[in-house]
Amino acid sequence: xxxxxxxxxxxxxxxxxxxxxxxxxxxxxxxxxxxxxxxxxxxxxxxxxxxxxxxxxxxxxxxxxxxxxxxxxxxxxxxxxxxxxxxxxxxxxxxxxxxxxxxxxxxxxxxxxxxxxxxxxxxxxxxxxxxxxxxxxxxxxxxxx
Amino acid sequence: xxxxxxxxxxxxxxxxxxxxxxxxxxxxxxxxxxxxxxxxxxxxxxxxxxxxxxxxxxxxxxxxxxxxxxxxxxxxxxxxxxxxxxxxxxxxxxxxxxxxxxxxxxxxxxxxxxxxxxxxxxxxxxxxxxxxxxxxxxxxxxxxxxxxxxxxxxxxxxxxxxxxxxxxxxxxxxxxxxxxxxxxxxxxxxxxxxxxxxxxxxx
Numbered sequence: 533x534x535x536x537x538x539x540x541x542x543x544x545x546x547x548x549x550x551x552x553x554x555x556x557x558x559x560x561x562x563x564x565x566x567x568x569x570x571x572x573x574x575x576x577x578x579x580x581x582x583x584x585x586x587x588x589x590x591x592x593x594x595x596x597x598x599x600x601x602x603x604x605x606x607x608x609x610x611x612x613x614x615x616x617x618x619x620x621x622x623x624x625x626x627x628x629x630x631x632x633x634x635x636x637x638x639x640x641x642x643x644x645x646x647x648x649x650x651x652x653x654x655x656x657x658x659x660x661x662x663x664x665x666x667x668x669x670x671x672x673x674x675x676x677x
Numbered sequence: 678x679x680x681x682x683x684x685x686x687x688x689x690x691x692x693x694x695x696x697x698x699x700x701x702x703x704x705x706x707x708x709x710x711x712x713x714x715x716x717x718x719x720x721x722x723x724x725x726x727x728x729x730x731x732x733x734x735x736x737x738x739x740x741x742x743x744x745x746x747x748x749x750x751x752x753x754x755x756x757x758x759x760x761x762x763x764x765x766x767x768x769x770x771x772x773x774x775x776x777x778x779x780x781x782x783x784x785x786x787x788x789x790x791x792x793x794x795x796x797x798x799x800x801x802x803x804x805x806x807x808x809x810x811x812x813x814x815x816x817x818x819x820x821x822x823x824x825x826x827x828x829x830x831x832x833x834x835x836x837x838x839x840x841x842x843x844x845x846x847x848x849x850x851x852x853x854x855x856x857x858x859x860x861x862x863x864x865x866x867x868x869x870x871x872x873x874x875x876x877x878x879x880x
Contacts, residue, residue: 570802577752635757
């Protein structure tokens with residue numbers, strides 16, 4: 533029970549400070565990368581692994597980047613060999629579990645780049661969580677993970 | 678005892694015969710792709726490649742052609758598949774003679790936005806030899822309908838933008854310009870290359 537209160541306190545602390553608190557947040561993001569695309573392409577996909585060390589589920593409800601006009605949460609589903617991409621209201625990272633954003637599956641859809649980006653550049657993405665906290669991550673542009 | 682020996686002998690003979698057959702031609706169930714036997718003939722179409730040159734049924738003749746249908750505003754599955762095809766191409770390049778006989782073609786199912794110029798910037802990024810193809814919507818449809826390739830526009834953000842749902846298969850055409858095999862998604866470079874080599878042995 534005590535443990536639960538500690539976690540709640542951490543979440544409260546993160547939400548109170550608002551900005552990135554990667555050290556104290558219950559949500560940890562690793563292996564973040566964005567698929568490098570040819571010059572002129574205005575839509576890119578971002579992938580990562582999200583781990584939730586907390587005792588409550590965490591939802592990622594939005595994402596933004598100073599380098600892009602808009603980011604949406606999407607999922608590609610291949611059904612009867614037809615690929616459908618659908619906007620998601622949130623990505624749920626279960627308590628004590630993880631969620632992968634991966635090619636041909638869930639991903640961030642990054643649109644309207646403000647600056648020309650190329651292979652090797654780092655993109656800053658701020659994830660908004662349903663507990664009021666946010667998490668800033670850095671994702672390099674690569675051809676493959 | 679005699680019966681057991683006879684059974685064992687016939688089993689061994691069966692296995693030997695089976696192997697002889699396999700040595701000549703791979704069985705279709707060894708290939709994960711769906712092989713069309715006989716290959717499906719396709720009627721002509723008039724499209725344009727990313728160098729603004731005509732791309733027709735004749736362009737599929739004389740080489741094995743891998744076709745993938747997608748669009749440049751597709752951030753996930755299209756670059757993922759083109760990257761996988763580029764990896765496959767590197768595997769096939771280990772055999773230069775066979776490799777010289779292969780081409781990879783990306784056909785846009787979003788010709789409103791994918792001009793030849795746009796494809797010229799996009800497709801060679803993944804591999805300089807890959808060919809981007811676009812054209813009038815009715816000519817794209819003339820090709821996709823024959824091949825069972827689906828593509829449906831889906832409006833986003835109150836109609837300001839759209840995505841396209843589309844078939845994720847990679848199609849293989851024989852050097853006679855007929856549809857020979859379909860590879861279902863998700864794709865893996867090793868499997869595409871291995872299947873392709875086996876399909877080549879069927880000819």
